Amino acid sequence: MLTTADLSYSYDRKRVLRFPDLHCQTGEHWLLLGQSGSGKTTLLHLLGGLLTPTGGRIRLNDTDLTALSGPALDRFRGQRIGIVFQRAHFVPSLHVLDNLLLAQQLAGITPDRTRAAELLERLDLSHKQQSPVQRLSVGEQQRVAIARALINKPALILADEPTSALDDDNSLRVVNLLEEQARAVEATLLIVTHDNRLKDHFERRVALEPQKTAQ
Amino acid sequence: MNLLRLGWKNLLHQPWSTALSLVLAALGAGLISLLLQVNQQLNQQFERNLAGIDMVLGAKGSPLQLILSGMYHVDAPTGNIPIAECKAFLNPRHPLIGMAVPLSLGDSHNGYRIVGATHDILKLYDAKLAAGRAWEAPLEVVAGAAVARKLGLKLGDTFHSSHGFIEDPDLVHHDAGAFKVVGILKSTGAVADQLLLTANESVWVVHEHAAASPDTAAAQPAPGLRPLTDFPDRDITLILIKFKARNAQTLNMPRNINENTNLQAAVPAIEISRLYATMGAGERSLRWIAAVIIGVSILSIFISLFANLNNRRYELALMRVMGASRSRLFTLLLLEGVLLAAIGCALGLMLSHGGMAVVARYLTEAYRYDFQPWALLPAEGWLLGGAIGLGALASLVPAIRASRTDIHNTLAE
Numbered sequence: 001m002l003t004t005a006d007l008s009y010s011y012d013r014k015r016v017l018r019f020p021d022l023h024c025q026t027g028e029h030w031l032l033l034g035q036s037g038s039g040k041t042t043l044l045h046l047l048g049g050l051l052t053p054t055g056g057r058i059r060l061n062d063t064d065l066t067a068l069s070g071p072a073l074d075r076f077r078g079q080r081i082g083i084v085f086q087r088a089h090f091v092p093s094l095h096v097l098d099n100l101l102l103a104q105q106l107a108g109i110t111p112d113r114t115r116a117a118e119l120l121e122r123l124d125l126s127h128k129q130q131s132p133v134q135r136l137s138v139g140e141q142q143r144v145a146i147a148r149a150l151i152n153k154p155a156l157i158l159a160d161e162p163t164s165a166l167d168d169d170n171s172l173r174v175v176n177l178l179e180e181q182a183r184a185v186e187a188t189l190l191i192v193t194h195d196n197r198l199k200d201h202f203e204r205r206v207a208l209e210p211q212k213t214a215q
Numbered sequence: 216m217n218l219l220r221l222g223w224k225n226l227l228h229q230p231w232s233t234a235l236s237l238v239l240a241a242l243g244a245g246l247i248s249l250l251l252q253v254n255q256q257l258n259q260q261f262e263r264n265l266a267g268i269d270m271v272l273g274a275k276g277s278p279l280q281l282i283l284s285g286m287y288h289v290d291a292p293t294g295n296i297p298i299a300e301c302k303a304f305l306n307p308r309h310p311l312i313g314m315a316v317p318l319s320l321g322d323s324h325n326g327y328r329i330v331g332a333t334h335d336i337l338k339l340y341d342a343k344l345a346a347g348r349a350w351e352a353p354l355e356v357v358a359g360a361a362v363a364r365k366l367g368l369k370l371g372d373t374f375h376s377s378h379g380f381i382e383d384p385d386l387v388h389h390d391a392g393a394f395k396v397v398g399i400l401k402s403t404g405a406v407a408d409q410l411l412l413t414a415n416e417s418v419w420v421v422h423e424h425a426a427a428s429p430d431t432a433a434a435q436p437a438p439g440l441r442p443l444t445d446f447p448d449r450d451i452t453l454i455l456i457k458f459k460a461r462n463a464q465t466l467n468m469p470r471n472i473n474e475n476t477n478l479q480a481a482v483p484a485i486e487i488s489r490l491y492a493t494m495g496a497g498e499r500s501l502r503w504i505a506a507v508i509i510g511v512s513i514l515s516i517f518i519s520l521f522a523n524l525n526n527r528r529y530e531l532a533l534m535r536v537m538g539a540s541r542s543r544l545f546t547l548l549l550l551e552g553v554l555l556a557a558i559g560c561a562l563g564l565m566l567s568h569g570g571m572a573v574v575a576r577y578l579t580e581a582y583r584y585d586f587q588p589w590a591l592l593p594a595e596g597w598l599l600g601g602a603i604g605l606g607a608l609a610s611l612v613p614a615i616r617a618s619r620t621d622i623h624n625t626l627a628e
Binding site for chain 1: 217221224225227228529530532533534535536537538539540541542543622623626627
């Protein structure tokens with residue numbers, strides 16, 4: 001279960017971003033819709049523990065994310081939260097399988113080759129296990145990024161504009177994939193997007209208001 | 216996938232800058248290791264072969280040449296001295312001299328020097344017979360351990376000596392009597408291993424016969440092994456002298472000889488330290504060059520890590536997302552720098568020892584010295600330790616920068 005209360009973040013004193021409270025039950029899939037400038041990415045980074053909020057609380061299951069810091073937060077993020085970014089990033093010196101195993105190792109989980117291989121199999125990437133990540137197509141890279149977000153069976157999966165670079169067909173395929181895989185690990189899925197094509201796909205939606213300059 | 220392996224893969228991902236850093240580190244460390252080795256080997260050779268010799272007496276000329284040819288058997292001999300002139304020093308009852316070993320040099324066999332001497336030379340170098348016996352007549356020869364091994368000499372073998380120290384069939388004394396191997400020495404680890412020892416008279420016999428016709432050669436009776444002082448009209452090349460004790464008289468003796476006689480007295484300790492001083496200048500400039508290369512290599516490690524940070528910012532931010540702490544990124548970058556320095560240093564050691572192995576082969580052939588090119592020196596352990604320290608130093612700033620990667624701003628780009 002993911003809940004937030006009075007979440008705010010300010011880049012400087014003048015401009016404070018305020019976010020609506022979220023109440024997402026375990027296993028629910030949510031869409032966070034907003035235009036650019038609505039602080040979508042900021043919210044996602046706050047939820048993902050990449051950014052510390054100026055005010056408010058974030059709870060994931062029994063853990064108060066805002067109370068964690070330093071290596072404890074890093075470890076929690078690595079183990080419990082999977083993030084898929086708009087652009088897929090990798091450690092370019094490692095091939096596909098090693099990128100997944102690295103995600104386990106950095107999270108402090110014993111690397112499990114079988115789990116990594118199964119996941120790649122499910123995402124139709126078995127034949128790419130030993131490929132350098134740079135050689136993959138954009139679609140394949142996106143799928144590997146999803147596999148990496150899922151490898152540690154996280155409680156929360158965050159996706160930042162996962163479909164913005166894709167056509168209708170592929171966009172639908174990626175969303176289906178995310179939902180399917182989130183169900184497989186019983187994770188809460190939160191997709192942040194301005195892509196209206198996804199609107200009808202999700203029952204649960206939160207609209208992010210364009211942010212006003214607050215004093 | 217531990218950090219060390221990840222660091223290694225990251226280095227391989229940048230093959231050219233990695234290669235450059237490795238080459239520079241290898242050159243710096245290799246040069247230092249080479250200097251250490253040369254120093255060590257020379258010291259060893261010089262120390263070992265001092266054999267307690269206090270003074271070398273020979274013909275006028277270069278004192279260093281006298282020492283090198285008489286004690287280390289690397290240079291040409293200075294010339295001969297008549298026994299009449301140095302008779303006093305060969306007298307066993309001389310009040311100051313404990314041991315005087317007369318040497319007759321100038322001939323060789325397959326590049327190995329034949330040294331005419333009294334049995335005292337065995338005592339001087341503490342050489343023991345492994346087989347056979349010492350020479351009792353002219354043309355009987357005792358082979359040093361290394362000569363016997365390399366030329367495959369066995370007891371009873373015979374050979375003709377050649378004039379000078381180079382292998383030239385034209386210079387072989389074919390018309391003279393053949394040398395016969397009567398003994399083989401145990402290895403001493405010193406210069407005696409590289410010599411063919413015989414009586415002083417052998418050298419006279421060979422050269423007299425060379426001058427005479429082959430027909431009359433056999434008719435000439437060989438002189439027996441009598442005290443050399445019985446042959447005042449003969450020549451020897453030099454005398455190695457050990458004093459009974461060092462005192463004011465022995466301290467002044469070399470100067471007295473040089474000033475008042477036609478002989479030259481050289482003191483090994485002085486000549487060798489003079490030689491070191493000459494080589495020292497060259498060594499110092501090589502040290503500076505090594506220091507500059509090491510400085511450049513530190514810089515290259517720093518630059519290759521630092522310049523790449525910008526390209527690697529997504530990767531580093533991503534590692535933080537995946538659960539890596541700041542200190543992990545710091546350690547990763549530090550490891551990459553240390554790996555470069557340590558592997559470079561190891562390559563340098565291999566290079567310098569490989570080079571020494573090649574040089575040693577040449578030195579063994581040219582100077583009859585055995586070098587041990589693959590022995591690691593304790594100082595080289597320090598060299599590796601120093602390389603690891605410098606690698607860490609070079610990667611310190613990039614590592615700090617990496618640990619401060621701003622995840623949010625990098626990934627929000």
